[in-house]
Amino acid sequence: MTKKVLMVEDEKNVILGVRTCLDAVGYQVEVVEDGEAALDAVRKEQPDLILLDLLIPKIDGFEVLKVLKGDPVTSSIPIIVLTAKAEDEDRQRAMDLGADNYMTKPFKPQELWDRLKHYLPD
DSSP states (O other): OOOEEEEEOOOHHHHHHHHHHHHHTTOEEEEEOSHHHHHHHHHHSOOSEEEEOSSOSSSOHHHHHHHHHHSTTTTTSOEEEEESOOOHHHHHHHHHTTOSEEEESSOOHHHHHHHHHHHSOO
């Protein structure tokens, strides 16, 4: 069964790099570029995992995280925050809101792959 990953990201180069990596291993990747579109996409078809940037338009990633983790229907979807926000307080806030993992950009593809395998085992 193909694993579905929703990527919430507005930087084209990050989208291209992550999508290339995930496509290569057979994941189905949907990309949305703002928080409003992220919430709509999750409600339409729940992904197996969400990669969430915090610095996105319309509704920021913190609010998206709060909404998704606060809803019993979506709270169990693993969310890996993938962001340029490297401050300890940002990491702590995301984890307090329910993020399952937190990675900062730039990142190594192998590190992302290792974390994905943890949440999406074969």
